[in-house]
Amino acid sequence: MNKNINWVEIDRAALIGNVRAFRKLLETQAKFMPVIKSNAYGHGLPEAASILAGSKQVDWLGLNSLDEAIALRKRGVRKPLLLLGYVPLARLAEAARNDIRLTVYNRETVLALGKIKVQKKIRLHIKLETGTNRQGVDLAGAINLAGLIQKYPHLLLEGYSTHFANIEDTTDRSYPDGQKDRYLKMIARLEKLGHSAPVNHVACTAAALIFPDTHKNLARIGIGLYGLWPSRETMLAVRDRVPGFSLAPVLSWKTRVAQVKTVSSGSFVSYGCTYRTTRRTRLAVLPVGYYDGYDRKLSNTAHVLIKGKRAPIRGRVCMNLCLADITDIPGVKLEDEAVLLGKQGKEQISAEQLAQWIGTINYEVVTRINPLLPRIIVNK
Ligand SMILES: Cc1ncc(COP(=O)(O)O)c(C=O)c1O
The missing domain is CATH 2.40.37.10 (Lyase, Ornithine Decarboxylase; Chain A, domain 1)
Structure with missing residues (x-):
């Protein structure tokens, strides 16, 4: 019996239906990473994880803070966990102990990780700055970080990523097109210099829905997973591009x-x-x-x-x-x-x-x- 005064209900079937819809939409080589940061966008981290961690259609889980990731490890979640947010230098060892993948964009972070003694390799994703001007490093910074990572045998450069600034709120595709372009050029240069990484990820919900060429080999899907559209513009664009695609609020x-x-x-x-x-x-x-x-x-x-x-x-x-x-x-x-x-x-x-x-x-x-x-x- 529900004895609460105010509460949130999570519709399991709707969530699973949205997972299926995205899995079907994503290119086959793209791993699917639901973004369940910020208490699973308010839906409840343990509740969302209890449904998603057992799903064969879900490959990785994306989180913001170390506390969120550790909470999942404590609940026995074994899937790869990637942190999109910042981890204080003093807590990097904790992240490593819990086998949590990190997004890096500071030399200090890599230097601190280099000093940690661990059995298992620490997997790192360099965030590339392509025009959002939030987290991330430019090409010179990325070359520098990649070189530093390669100096430490226990650090592994697993991925590169970037994040779009302006897909949701507009039907003008010129800004994301520019970001995609810059990203590809940066990756090409990094690869040429011997800094290849197996995982590439740039897509949020709107990008995944509008630009199939952003699926790469991992897609970070947040708002859409919960059955909500990133914007009205995205909804209208998808109606034309993917007839029959639908989402159910969770x-x-x-x-x-x-x-x-x-x-x-x-x-x-x-x-x-x-x-x-x-x-x-x-x-x-x-x-x-x-x-x-x-x-x-x-x-x-x-x-x-x-x-x-x-x-x-x-x-x-x-x-x-x-x-x-x-x-x-x-x-x-x-x-x-x-x-x-x-x-x-x-x-x-x-x-x-x-x-x-x-x-x-x-x-x-x-x-x-x-x-x-x-x-x-x-x-x-
Ligand atoms: C780096 C990053 N990737 C992916 C997402 C997911 O975006 P969306 O909820 O629009 O799918 C976010 C959301 O804030 C993010 O910050």
Whole structure:
């Protein structure tokens, strides 16, 4: 029995369906690496890993922090784990002990790794800077790092990678085309100098969907895995390029009614008195607030679903509570389920809708759901 006040549901079949859709789409030589960093984009790292780590269609798992990777090793996950984020110099030995692949872009990191005593080789991926100007090194830096790695017998240069800056938000392909070009030229030069690496990876979800030539031999798939589109532009481009390709959202976020009350016309609702009723109004008190990740900008803006109908949020979203207007939804009672994100009956509140209400992207909406909330895997 679900005894929670607000919780996240993960649809196992939807997640598995999305894995299948990407496996089918990716070129056969490309290994498939779901990106499950940041608590699996809010879906719950242990829950996502429990489904993905056992899947034959999943080859590697991509993470951001060492803590995420160690948590998976502790749960017995044996698949190759690649860190995309930064590992402090003081924790590199821990990464090596846990057989975690690292993305490197600092000489200091390689020098520190060089001093570590390990049985098994430490596998490294150099991040190439091709125009995102985030992590990564230019060609001279890459030659330098590759040369340094080769000096240490226990370090193995396993891969090169880069990350696109501008695929999602535009239909103009010139910037990613430039990045692809620079990447290929850098790899060609590195290979010529004897710094070959067996694994090449550049594709995120949007790249994998739009440019098959980015699949290389590993694809890093994040948002799409969770059934969310990187952007409307990507969705429209894919509709033309891959007819029949579809994704199913994996996450729903729910709560239950904590009190039903009626207030008279002209009553103020919640902090700051930002909403005043214009009729006798029935309110459902919902035990969810900005602490949980339900953004305060949803105040007086969002809807939730109760009894399959939309109930507008009235007044300010508080730290742990918010209020929904249920005047037009008869029969709502204590502990009825309210859907903050997801489907109920024929209605749906999507991550994109919530993102639009608060001026952000679906990535942020799901990722910022408080990691402490229970994640429940459901088999629909
Ligand atoms: C380096 C890197 N690769 C891949 C991804 C996955 O991107 P997406 O969620 O758009 O598939 C991310 C996401 O932030 C990333 O930072």
